[in-house]
Each structure stands twice: as C-alpha cells, then as structure tokens.
Amino acid sequence: MGILNDLKALAQGLGIAGKHLGRHAVTIQYPEQRDEIPERSRGMVVLLSDKETGELNCTACMLCERTCPSSAITIDAPRGEDKKKQLAQFIVDHSLCCFCGMCEEACNFSAIKLAQKYEFSMLKASDLIWDIKTLQQWGKDVPYEDTRRRKNPVRKVGAAAETEGANMTKDSEPEDGEEKKPARTERKDKPAPAAEPVNKEEGQQ
Amino acid sequence: MIVALELLPIFQWLGELLGGLGLPASWIDPIRYGALGVMMFGILAVVALFLVWWERKIAAHIQQRFGPMRHGWHGWYQTIMDAIKLLQKEDVRVATRDKAVFFWAPVVGFVAAFLAYIVIPWGDGLIVADLNIGILYIMAVTTFTVISLLMAGWGSHNKYALLGGMRSAAQVVSYEVPMVVSVLTVIIFVGSLSMVDIVKSQQGLIFNWFVFRLPMGPLAFLTFIVAATAEANRTPFDIPEAEQELVAGYNIEYSGMKFAMFFLAEFVNMFTVSAVAVTLFFGGWNGWEFVPSWIWFLFKTLLVVLLLMLFRWTYPRLRVDQLMEFAWKFLVPLTFANLIVAGIFKYLGWYW
Amino acid sequence: MAELRTEEFVVNMGPHHPSTHGVCRLMLTMDGEIVTKIEPVIGYLHRSIEKICENRTYAQCVPLMDRVEYVTAMSCGYMFAGAVEKLGGIEVPLRAQYLRTIMLELNRIASHLLFYGVTAMDIGAYTPFLYGLRERELIIDLFEETCGQRLTYNYIRIGGVSQDIRPDFVPKCREALNVISAKMSDYTGLLNENPIWIHRTKGVGVLPADLAKAYGVSGPNLRASGVNYDIRRNDPYLLYDKFDWNVAVRPNGDCFDRYMLRLDEIMQSIRIVTQALDGLPDGEIMAKGVTVNYKAPAGEVYHRVENSRGELGVYIQSDGGKKPVRVKIRGGSYNSLMVLPHFATNRMIADLVAIFATLDVIMPEVDR
Numbered sequence: 001m002g003i004l005n006d007l008k009a010l011a012q013g014l015g016i017a018g019k020h021l022g023r024h025a026v027t028i029q030y031p032e033q034r035d036e037i038p039e040r041s042r043g044m045v046v047l048l049s050d051k052e053t054g055e056l057n058c059t060a061c062m063l064c065e066r067t068c069p070s071s072a073i074t075i076d077a078p079r080g081e082d083k084k085k086q087l088a089q090f091i092v093d094h095s096l097c098c099f100c101g102m103c104e105e106a107c108n109f110s111a112i113k114l115a116q117k118y119e120f121s122m123l124k125a126s127d128l129i130w131d132i133k134t135l136q137q138w139g140k141d142v143p144y145e146d147t148r149r150r151k152n153p154v155r156k157v158g159a160a161a162e163t164e165g166a167n168m169t170k171d172s173e174p175e176d177g178e179e180k181k182p183a184r185t186e187r188k189d190k191p192a193p194a195a196e197p198v199n200k201e202e203g204q205q
Numbered sequence: 206m207i208v209a210l211e212l213l214p215i216f217q218w219l220g221e222l223l224g225g226l227g228l229p230a231s232w233i234d235p236i237r238y239g240a241l242g243v244m245m246f247g248i249l250a251v252v253a254l255f256l257v258w259w260e261r262k263i264a265a266h267i268q269q270r271f272g273p274m275r276h277g278w279h280g281w282y283q284t285i286m287d288a289i290k291l292l293q294k295e296d297v298r299v300a301t302r303d304k305a306v307f308f309w310a311p312v313v314g315f316v317a318a319f320l321a322y323i324v325i326p327w328g329d330g331l332i333v334a335d336l337n338i339g340i341l342y343i344m345a346v347t348t349f350t351v352i353s354l355l356m357a358g359w360g361s362h363n364k365y366a367l368l369g370g371m372r373s374a375a376q377v378v379s380y381e382v383p384m385v386v387s388v389l390t391v392i393i394f395v396g397s398l399s400m401v402d403i404v405k406s407q408q409g410l411i412f413n414w415f416v417f418r419l420p421m422g423p424l425a426f427l428t429f430i431v432a433a434t435a436e437a438n439r440t441p442f443d444i445p446e447a448e449q450e451l452v453a454g455y456n457i458e459y460s461g462m463k464f465a466m467f468f469l470a471e472f473v474n475m476f477t478v479s480a481v482a483v484t485l486f487f488g489g490w491n492g493w494e495f496v497p498s499w500i501w502f503l504f505k506t507l508l509v510v511l512l513l514m515l516f517r518w519t520y521p522r523l524r525v526d527q528l529m530e531f532a533w534k535f536l537v538p539l540t541f542a543n544l545i546v547a548g549i550f551k552y553l554g555w556y557w
Numbered sequence: 558m559a560e561l562r563t564e565e566f567v568v569n570m571g572p573h574h575p576s577t578h579g580v581c582r583l584m585l586t587m588d589g590e591i592v593t594k595i596e597p598v599i600g601y602l603h604r605s606i607e608k609i610c611e612n613r614t615y616a617q618c619v620p621l622m623d624r625v626e627y628v629t630a631m632s633c634g635y636m637f638a639g640a641v642e643k644l645g646g647i648e649v650p651l652r653a654q655y656l657r658t659i660m661l662e663l664n665r666i667a668s669h670l671l672f673y674g675v676t677a678m679d680i681g682a683y684t685p686f687l688y689g690l691r692e693r694e695l696i697i698d699l700f701e702e703t704c705g706q707r708l709t710y711n712y713i714r715i716g717g718v719s720q721d722i723r724p725d726f727v728p729k730c731r732e733a734l735n736v737i738s739a740k741m742s743d744y745t746g747l748l749n750e751n752p753i754w755i756h757r758t759k760g761v762g763v764l765p766a767d768l769a770k771a772y773g774v775s776g777p778n779l780r781a782s783g784v785n786y787d788i789r790r791n792d793p794y795l796l797y798d799k800f801d802w803n804v805a806v807r808p809n810g811d812c813f814d815r816y817m818l819r820l821d822e823i824m825q826s827i828r829i830v831t832q833a834l835d836g837l838p839d840g841e842i843m844a845k846g847v848t849v850n851y852k853a854p855a856g857e858v859y860h861r862v863e864n865s866r867g868e869l870g871v872y873i874q875s876d877g878g879k880k881p882v883r884v885k886i887r888g889g890s891y892n893s894l895m896v897l898p899h900f901a902t903n904r905m906i907a908d909l910v911a912i913f914a915t916l917d918v919i920m921p922e923v924d925r
Contacts, residue, residue, distance in 0.1 A: 009750035010520070016747050017267045017519040017684055026691055027270040038698075040720070042705040067849060069617035100620035100711040105719070106849060114705070268687035364566075440681060441753055521753050522681025524907040525590070 042101045042114040045072075045092045046139030047132065050151060054165030056136055057146075058111035059154045060087040064103035072096040073103060080155065088158035090132040095125050108148075115142040136163050216241065241333060245322055249473060254284040256472045256510065263514045294461035299362050302458070307360030310353050311459065311466035317349030318470040321477045326400050328490045328499030339400035340392065343481060344385050347436065350474065351377050354455050357467070361458035370455035372444055372525055377436055379532040384432035386540040390425040390547045391415050391485050404489030416486040420550060421543050426486045428540050430512070433478035435532070438471060440517040444525055479509035565593060572601050578675075578913065579920025581894070590905050595898040602924040610884040615641055615715060616849045618884070623709035625869075625886055626922040628671060631657075631664040632864045634713035636886075639794060640860035640871045641715045642844075644853045652840035653717035658795045659730070659833045660700075660712065661862075662826040666737065667696040668865035669819045669826075672917045673744060676816060679914035680757050685747055692740055695733040699726065716847030727834055734827050745820065758812035762912035764900050765810065772896040776867030776889045778916055781818045782810035788863035800832045815915040819865075852879055866890045866917055888922030 028035060037043075049056050060077035076089035103112050115138070122128050130138070156166040216237055223233045258273065258281060265272030273280025298307065324339040326332045336342055351374050358370015392398060394415070395406050407413045416422045435442040444454075456467045483489060483505045492501035523531065570583040580601035586594035606625060610618045622637040623630035635657055642649060649657075674689030697707045703722050704712040712719055748754045764774070766782040779786060787804040789797040805821035807814035855877040861870035867889015874883040893916045901912045 005750070006752040009752060013519045013747050013751050014515055016743055017515055020267050020269055021263070023266075023269055025266070025269050025271050026694075029271065029274060038702040038705070040703070040705040041701055067617070069613055069620050098620055098624075098709070099706065100709075101705060102617070102620065102711070102849075264683075268684055269691060270687065443681075518684050519747070520682060520751065521677065521748070521757060522907075523753055524757060524905060526905065527756055 037116045037118075039116075041116045041118075042099050043116050043118040044094065044114070044120050044138060045097060045099075045103065045135070046113055046115045046117075046142055047090060047135040048111055048113055048139050048142065048144050049136055049165060050153070051146060053168045055153055055168050056087075056111065056132070056156070056160070056163055056165070057109050057148065057151075057153055058087055058090065059109050059152060060085050061107075061109070063106040063108070064112050067102045067106040068097075069100065069102065070096045070098045072098075076158070077154075078157075080157075084155065086155045086157045087132075087160045088156075089160060090135060092130050092135060094120070094128040094130065109152075110144055110146050110148055113139065113142060113144055115139065117142075132160050133163055245333060246319065249319060249322060249476075250469075252476055253469045253472045254288070256476060257284045257287075257468075259507075259510075260472075260514055260517075263511065264518050267515070267518050288465060291461055291465040296463065297458075297460045299458050301362045303360045303362065305360075306356045307458075310356035310360055311463045311470075313356060314350055314353030314470045315466045317346060317353060318473040318477065320346045320349070324400050325477070325480045326404055326484060326489055326502070328497065328502055331490075331499055332401060335399055335401045337397070337399045340388055340398050340403065340481070340485075343477070344381070344388065347474070347477065348377075348381060350470070353470075357455040357459070361455070363458055366455055366457050369444075369457070373438060373455055376438070376442060376444065376525075376528060376532075379529055380432045380435035380442075380536075383428050383532065383536040383540045384436060386537075386544050387425045387429035387432065388481075388485060390421060390540070390544050393544075393547050393551050400484055400489075404484055404491065407488040408491055411488070414486065414488040414491075420555070421547050422486065424539075424543055425547075426482070428536060428543070429482060429485070430509075432532075432536065433482065434513060434516055435528070437475045437478055437513070439475065439513060441520040441523050442528055443517075443522060444528065475510060475513060476506065479506045479513065482509050578918060579923075581918065581920050581923070583913075585906070585909070587906065592902055592904060592906055592909055595902060595909070597894055597897065599894070599920070599923050602920045604921075604925065606925045607884050607886060610881060612880060614849075614879045615851050615853060615881065618881070619714055620709070620711040622871075623711060624921065625925060626864065626866070626888060626890075626919055627708050628919055629664045629668045629865050630709050631660045631713060632862050632869055634710065635661060635795075636860060636862045636869050636871050637873075638713050638715045639862070640858050640873050641851070641853050643860055644856055644858040644873060644875060645851070646854075647716050647844050647847060649717055649844055650841045652838050653842045653844075654796055655833050655837050656718050656722065656842065657713055658797070659830055659837075660703075660710075660718075661795070662830045662833070663696050663699065663730070665865050666823050666826045666830075667693045669823050670696075670737075672819055672865075673816075676914040676917075677748060680754070680911050682748065682754070685744065688740070688743065688747075692737050695736060699730055699733060702726065702729075714843070714847075715851055717841070717843035719843075721842050727837070730830065730834060734830060738824070738827055741820065741824070749817070755813065757907075757911055758816060758915070761812045761908050762901055762904070762915070763809065763811045764896070768896060768900060769810075772899070773892040774867065774889070774896055775892065776864065777818050777822065778815060778867065778889075778893050780805060781807045781815040783808045788861055788868060792861070794860075794862065796833070797829070800829050802828045802832075812911050812915040815917075819917070822865075850879065852877065853881070861887075864889055864922075866919060866922060867892065869922070886925055888925070890918045890920070890922040894918045894923055 047056055047058060060075060062075055062077065065073045065075050072093045074089075074091040074093070075087070077085055077087050080086050099114060101114050104114050117138070120128075120138075156163065160166060219237055219240060220233055223236060224230075228236075261283070262272045262279065271279075273283035276283045276286050321343045323333045324336050324342055326335075354370050354374045354377065358367045358374075361367070391403070395403050397403070407415060407418075412418060414422075416426045456464060459467060480502075483502065487505050487509075490498035490502040492498065565586050565588045568585045568587055570585055572580040572582045574581070582598040582601065584596040584598060585592050586596075604624070606621060609621060613621065619634060619637060622633045625633045641647075670689040670693040674686035677683075677685035677689075700710060700712075701707050703726060704710045704720060764778065764782050766779075766784050769779050769782050770784065775786070775788075783806060785804060785806050788794075790804050802825050805818050805825055807818045807821075853873070853875045855875055857872065857874040859870060859872045861868050863869075868887065869889060870887040872883070872885040872887075873881050875881050897913065897916065897918075901909055904912075
C-alpha cells in the first residue's frame with residue numbers, strides 16, 4: 001500500500017540520519033587543530049633565499065613579472081653604470097595575485113615559490129602589498145629544492161640591499177661534467193625556457 | 206485539587222515562615238503561589254536553554270560536525286551567551302508599526318507558551334494544579350499562540366510578514382483539529398480529563414501505556430506527533446521560518462529580546478507537546494521505582510523531543526498548499542475514523 | 558456587491574540568496590502566491606573575462622579560464638586548451654589525455670555532489686548538504702595533492718597537463734570512488750522515496766523537450782527531458798569513445814528527473830574514472846615544443862565540452878600573434894536561466910525555488 005511505503009521511506013530517512021549520531025565528526029577544531037597541507041599546495045608568494053648565505057636567489061630576469069597573468073609582480077631592476085643588472089625592489093600585490101603558480105614555474109633560479117602558508121589575512125588592503133623584505137621574511141622557513149646549476153645572484157641595490165645576506169654570495173664556477181638538472185616540481189619533459197645551459201647573458205634578458 | 210503546594214516540603218516551610226512572620230493568612234497563599242510561579246518559570250527557562258543547546262548539538266552530530274564547542278565543555282553555556290548577545294542588540298522598531306500590537310505580540314506568545322505548565326505532571330505529586338479539565342485546558346491555551354502570530358504579522362506593517370503570519374496562523378489552526386481528536390481517542394479510555402488520572406490509568410507494566418495498550422494507540426500517537434510538529438512550526442511544516450521561501454515569517458521585523466521571546470516560546474512549545482505526548486501515550490512518570498518519577502518523565506519527554514529534532518534535520522519542507530491539503534484531506538478524516546473505531550471498541554468492551 | 562480586486566505585486570528575489578546559486582536577481586510578478594512573470598536580471602558577476610583574454614598571451618589565459626565556472630574548473634581549462642590545440646594542431650600525449658579525462662570526470666562528480674547538497678537544502682532538508690560536501694572533500698583533497706589548489710586548478714595547460722600525479726593518487730582515487738558509491742545508498746535512501754520529496758519534485762516544473770531544444774538548453778537539463786544528446790557521445794573529445802559507459806537519460810523533465818539524472822551521472826562518471834585508472838599508461842604529460850610563449854597559428858576554432866551544466870564552448874579567433882584576437886565563451890547555465898521564465902510561471906513560489914535549484918544554474922558561467 002502506498003501509505004505503508006511512505007511510512008517505510010520516512011522511517012528509513014530517520015534511520016539514515018540517526019545512524020550518524022554515533023559517528024565521529026569529520027571536521028576539526030580550527031585553529032587549535034590544523035589540517036595537513038599537501039606538499040604542492042599553492043599559498044602565498046614568497047622569495048627564496050640561499051640556504052647557506054641567506055641571500056635572495058633572484059637574478060631579476062623578469063620572467064615571473066612577464067608571466068604573471070594578473071600583473072601582481074612589480075620588479076624594479078635598473079642597469080648599473082657597468083650595464084649589469086641590479087635588483088632594487090620586488091613587490092608582489094597579494095590582492096591581485098590569483099595563486100596560479102605560473103611565476104614559480106617560470107623561474108629558473110629557485111627564487112620565487114608559492115609556499116604552503118595560507119593564513120595571511122590583513123585588516124587593510126594596502127597591507128597585502130609586500131615588498132622585498134617582507135617577501136624574504138615570509139620565505140625564510142619555506143623548504144625548497146635548489147635546482148640552480150650555479151649561484152649567480154644579481155647585485156642588490158636600494159631596498160634590496162637591505163635584505164638579509166645581500167651581496168654576500170660569490171659567483172661560483174660551474175663544476176666539470178655536471179649533469180642535467182632534475183626537473184622542477186617533479187615535472188617530466190616540459191621544455192621550460194631554460195632547458196639549454198644558461199649562461200649569464202641569456203638569463204638576464 | 207492542588208497538589209504541589211501542599212506536598213513539596215519547601216512550600217510548607219515557606220508557609221510556616223510567612224505565618225511566623227505575622228502576615229495575615231490571606232497574604233500567605235498568594236505569596237506561596239507567586240514563589241511557585243517563579244520556580245516554574247526558572248525551571249522552564251533552564252529547560253528552554255538546554256533544548257536550544259541540545260538541538261544545535263543533535264543537528265551537528267547528525268551532520269558529522271561538532272556544533273558549539275567553545276563556551277564551556279562542548280559549548281554548554283553557548284545559549285546563555287546568545288541570550289546576552291540578544292539582550293544588548295538594538296531593538297529595531299518599524300516606524301509605521303501598530304505600537305501596541307507590535308509590543309504585545311511576543312508577550313502574548315511567551316505567556317501562552319508558559320501557561321500550559323500549570324497542568325503538566327512532572328512526577329508523582331509534582332504538578333502545580335491538577336485541574337479536572339487538565340488536557341482540555343492545555344489544548345485551549347496552546348491556541349493562544351495563534352493570536353500572537355497574527356499580532357506579530359499585523360503589527361509589523363510589512364505585507365510579507367502579514368502574509369507569513371496569516372499562513373502560520375492557518376497552519377496552526379488547521380492542525381489543532383487532528384491533534385485534539387487524537388487526544389480524544391485516548392481520553393475515551395481514561396474517562397477523565399485530568400492529567401494525573403491519565404497518568405495513573407497507565408500504571409503497571411509497560412504494556413499499560415496507551416501507545417501499546419489500545420488497538421488504535423500507535424495510530425493515535427502518529428497522528429498526534431505529526432499534528433504536534435505542525436503546531437510547533439517545525440520542519441517539515443516550518444514555512445513561517447524558512448529562509449529559502451521568499452515570504453518570510455511573522456517575526457522578520459523583530460530584533461533583540463523580542464525576537465528571543467519568540468524563539469524561546471517556540472522551544473517551550475516543543476517541550477509542551479512532547480510532555481503531552483508522553484503523558485498521554487507513554488505513561489507519564491510511570492517507570493521502575495528505583496529511579497524517581499520526575500527523572501522518568503524528563504527522560505521520556507527528551508526522547509520525544511529528540512524525535513521531533515530528528516524530523517527537522519531529516520525531512521524536506523512541505524509546500525503551503527500541500528501542508529493544508531495534508532491536514533484537511535488526510536489527517537482529519539483519518540483521526541475521525543480512528544475516534545469512531547475507538548468509540549466502538551470502548552462500547553463493546555474490546556480493550557484491556 | 559463590489560468585486561474583490563487583487564493586485565499583482567513585484568517581488569525582488571534579490572542578488573543575495575540564501576542558497577549558493579550565485580548573484581542572480583529574479584524579478585517576480587506575483588498574484589498572491591502564484592508567480593505570473595519572471596524576469597531574470599543578470600550581470601552582477603560580470604568580470605569581462607573575454608576582454609581580458611584579448612590582452613593576455615595564450616598561456617596567461619589558462620588560469621583565467623578556471624574562473625569562468627569555478628565549480629568545474631577542470632572542464633573550463635580543458636575547453637580552452639583543447640581549442641588552442643585544435644587551432645595549432647598539437648598532438649597531446651596519451652598519458653596526458655588519460656589524466657585529463659580522469660580529472661574532468663572527477664570534477665563532474667564533485668559538481669554533482671554539490672548540486673545534490675544545495676538542491677536538498679533549498680527544498681528544506683538541511684542534512685544532505687553536509688553529506689554531499691563530505692564526499693566532495695575527498696575529491697577536492699585529491700586535486701589539492703595533485704595540482705595544489707582546491708577550486709581553481711590551473712592544471713590543464715595547452716599541450717598537456719602541468720604536473721604528473723603523485724604515486725599515491727591511484728589508490729586514493731579508487732578508495733574515494735568506493736566511498737562515494739557506497740554512500741549513494743545513503744543519499745538515495747534519505748530523499749528518493751521520501752513522500753515529502755516526491756510531492757515537492759515529481760511533476761513540478763516540467764521542461765518540455767521542444768522548448769529545451771528551442772532555447773539551446775544542454776547537458777543534464779536536456780537529457781532529463783528525454784533528449785539523448787551528450788557531447789561526449791555525439792562529438793567525442795579526449796578518450797570518451799574508448800570507454801564503456803552509458804548516457805543517462807530520463808523521460809519526464811520534471812524536478813525529480815533532473816535530480817535523479819545527476820545522481821545517475823555520478824555513477825557513470827565513476828565507471829569512466831575506474832576504467833581510466835585501470836588503463837593509465839606511462840609516458841609524457843606535455844606535448845613537445847609547447848612553451849610558455851606559444852603562438853597559435855592564424856585561424857578560428859570552436860571547441861566544446863560537456864560540462865556538468867551543459868555545453869561549455871569557446872570560440873577563439875587568432876591572427877598568429879601572441880595574444881588571441883577574440884575569445885568568446887558559451888556556457889550552458891545561460892540557456893537554462895533564460896528558459897526559466899517560459900516554463901516556471903503560474904506556479905507557487907515554493908515550486909520556483911525547487912525548479913531553480915534543480916536547473917543547477919551557476920552564475921559565473923552566465924555572466925562571465
């Protein structure tokens with residue numbers, strides 16, 4: 001009978017809801033408990049520093065600024081009197097950034113990364129525009145794989161000169177018979193712009 | 206037959222104290238009644254606060270999450286904090302409102318919810334006044350909430366609130382009929398309208414409870430609980446409170462403490478209909494003697510309240526015309542048929 | 558005796574909604590409880606994506622495409638990448654195609670689970686929302702482990718996918734699919750035979766097949782009206798013609814059928830993903846010769862994808878330069894929203910809420 005079927009369906013619904021009463025919750029109590037963030041998670045943009053000297057790895061090659069689809073990165077890199085590139089300022093506007101990760105993929109010098117951190121809400125929108133010192137500070141304890149073949153950071157002037165470890169790294173010579181670099185972020189065979197050996201002039205376009 | 210004032214030792218002590226102070230006898234009784242009223246109010250306020258917290262926890266655990274956890278162990282004083290928050294909210298009053306009607310609507314609703322507790326038997330000998338028209342009095346008093354809904358809808362000077370108020374008034378009035386007729390089905394076998402008599406006639410084994418004993422007991426219980434859910438404006442009959450419906454409920458223009466009164470009145474109403482269901486169908490305060498009777502009553506009532514909460518968090522909402530159709534075309538004929546069958550059984554003596 | 562005169566009044570079902578349909582404004586002309594006219598007002602979520610794309614290189618357009626319809630961002634990313642690949646004649650490696658198919662179908666399951674929760678919530682049952690989202694978390698976690706984001710993935714690139722899956726993706730994916738198929742009995746048991754649900758959805762809001770075809774409605778809304786048209790079958794892309802699966806069709810076109818059809822589609826998507834996981838080959842994940850500065854050759858192309866909401870298509874016109882000349886996106890929700898005034902009138906407002914919920918309209922696709 002229709003009525004009995006209806007009653008049975010209603011009781012079945014109650015049973016399904018009721019059986020969840022004894023189950024453990026699937027939520028966690030934030031902020032006391034935090035969820036484990038996957039390794040590839042894309043959070044805030046940070047600038048990475050050399051693991052030994054603490055100097056910023058950036059060479060002002062401007063690839064990230066050109067790749068960014070949201071124009072969130074602004075780099076001030078004037079040429080010095082000897083026509084060599086210098087890094088003066090590096091600004092990332094996190095209110096414009098869409099966290100796509102293209103800057104990290106474009107960088108050949110392990111200089112910029114999207115860290116796993118996501119808790120950076122600010123009270124004012126202007127506080128979301130971070131300059132080079134803040135970016136370095138946030139990137140201090142971010143683990144990364146240094147895939148540079150040799151360290152050739154650029155000379156730092158202006159605001160960049162006040163960052164930690166500025167201008168401390170000596171230009172190291174390429175080792176003999178060194179092998180092709182491992183792929184960044186476990187990608188296979190994606191022909192990045194730096195698949196060929198990079199020397200200083202080509203990298204600093 | 207007044208029971209609580211005579212039997213409870215605290216009120217005897219109060220009476221002696223006041224007599225010893227030299228007050229004339231005509232003053233002692235009103236003061237004792239007043240103290241009893243304050244105590245009842247206190248108990249009910251605690252019950253309402255507990256029910257609000259419990260609903261949030263039940264809803265959360267059905268949905269596999271936690272619910273309130275911060276204020277106290279598992280959030281037990283969350284409701285108190287919510288009440289304090291509502292107290293300090295601005296009392297927004299519509300400028301074009303009907304002043305007296307707008308002001309008195311929550312009061313009427315609140316009072317109507319609390320008036321029913323004069324005859325609810327909390328335990329053996331624990332009833333404020335055992336009126337000999339007990340259950341009829343409850344049915345009459347719970348209808349007062351309709352007046353408060355209409356007053357709220359009218360006084361808000363808002364066509365949507367008015368529509369919502371009239372819809373919920375129509376809903377409450379329609380579901381009164383099956384509720385009363387289901388109650389009548391049980392009263393036929395008790396022979397008296399007094400709540401204490403109803404409970405006493407279910408003494409003994411668990412099979413003496415009317416839900417098991419009478420041949421139409423389960424059906425009467427089902428129709429009663431459905432009608433009671435509609436009376437208390439709970440899902441699946443919660444058109445007045447639903448946010449997804451465009452025409453919002455009668456209480457949209459209320460804020461702060463006035464809103465809190467409507468809210469508390471709803472939970473007190475829910476407890477009332479559960480208490481009535483327990484009294485009529487589940488033996489009231491009867492149970493094994495090693496546990497006091499009021500604990501049995503509370504336990505059984507909270508189980509029925511749990512059932513009402515499960516209804517809310519499981520079932521979708523009925524549309525307004527489906528709701529009215531369900532009441533008038535299905536429940537009313539069914540309960541009347543049940544009543545006639547009950548009458549035949551009583552006449553022929555086919556019950557035990 | 559004077560005749561009782563009733564007036565029609567206009568109610569604004571405003572841009573802010575209690576349910577997650579997005580910012581859609583419906584102006585309803587009501588006669589008492591009955592809705593006599595519906596006028597949708599859109600544009601609250603217009604972000605001029607198509608214009609922005611004219612100033613971005615092809616690779617820079619890809620993260621932007623996720624935002625066209627963020628509930629099924631994988632389909633949007635593939636729509637664009639597939640169009641550029643068609644234009645440029647790029648051959649995508651087989652492993653990348655398998656990965657793309659898996660991701661697209663997982664995204665479809667997640668979107669339909671969200672639909673299930675939101676529809677139930679609109680019709681008054683609050684609990685299924687949490688149950689649907691609990692299962693959707695499993696899929697979203699898989700996505701986060703693979704590409705790093707939960708909603709806007711930037712995973713499907715021109716020429717392939719951006720990163721390979723982790724080694725534990727396949728077992729985790731199978732486990733998630735097992736959990737979802739097991740929980741389907743919970744979902745159906747809660748609602749399918751519930752008399753209240755049946756009264757609210759059966760026979761309500763019937764979309765006739767010819768009206769749907771006339772307005773270009775596609776996807777689940779069309780198939781629930783009895784029309785057997787699925788782009789994955791009629792105009793195959795990726796690997797859909799290699800797998801064994803059925804197109805779900807339902808005859809009646811009422812709210813109940815639209816709801817049931819999406820649950821059917823979840824089961825079919827589980828079939829597809831299981832077969833894809835079984836046959837996942839090794840290989841490369843990106844085509845050779847596609848760089849960040851890819852320039853598509855001159856020409857125009859239209860590529861379409863079967864999204865959870867219908868036909869999602871993009872038309873790209875290129876003159877051989879770095880940036881496209883014109884990008885035009887077509888979303889299925891737009892047609893579903895525009896056919897709403899033509900079959901949902903003369904009903905009560907509660908029915909309108911149910912119909913709107915089962916049409917599964919997502920506003921970013923309407924406004925772009």
